[in-house]
Amino acid sequence: MPRSGYDSALVAVVGLLVGAVIWTVADVAYDDPAAGRAQPGPVCPHEGIRVTAGPVNPAMGLRAMDLTLENCGTRAYRVQGYPEIRLLDRDQRHVTGVSVLHGSAGIATVGGFDEPPNAVTPAPGERASAGLLWRNTTGFGGAAHVPYLTVEARSGALPVLLSPDGGLDLGTTGRLGVGPWRSSTTTSTSTSTTGSGGGTP
Known part of the structure; x- marks a missing residue:
């Protein structure tokens, strides 16, 4: 040659x-x-679920946001209790000075936040949801703004990195309430199952 x-x-x-x-x-x-960390996207991740953040709902200093777990896999996926949340700053380092608490944490009385958690097992194409609750009121000290958070759907699950629109404006209250996973009546219209579609029978 x-x-x-x-x-x-x-x-x-x-x-x-x-x-x-x-x-x-x-x-x-x-x-x-x-x-x-896994990134939400059109291809179903190996674990068989997608976790996404909804828009922040503001009301007189009170803030709320839904997390949605979509089963995009091929088997049922069981969650019980609360999603595990970790708050990150703009450099994706752990935010200190904010307590992530189960339930409403005394922030406000909101239906569903303080009910005992039950097992939820979305079938393929079904969803579950959990809520986040906080106030953005300010007092002494620096206000916390959280542009990123990671969510583990259940203990040991792959953390998903989320960037909610506008971030979480936690003020100086130092508390974030996390509601338990609940069944959602909304059925997914996206049935992409590319990937191994993991889950728990």
Whole structure:
């Protein structure tokens, strides 16, 4: 083979290998807990669920936001209790000085927040939801603004990194209430199940 032809073939082979490596890294970063946090998207993650944040509902200093768990997999997915929430700043470092508490945490009386949690098992295409509750009132000290949070649907689940529109304006109250998972009557219209579609029977 002429030298120029050999060089062209070598470049083509190296290009294919580099492309394969890039694809593999991207795939692992999406699904592997050791590689990072899952990102919500059109492809169903390996665990078989998507978790998304709804819009913030403001009312006279009181704030509320829903988290939605969509079963995009092929098997039922069981959750019980409360989603595990971790608050992050703009550099995605842990926010200190804010207590994440189960229930309404004395922030306000809101239906469903202080009811005992029950097991919820969305079938494929079904959803569950949980609420976040806080006040953005301010007093002494610096006000906390949280642009990111991670959500674990259940203990040991892959954390999903969320960026709610406008972030969480927690003021100086230092408290965030988390409601339990509840069944949702809304059935998903998106049935993409690309991926392994994990779940718990």
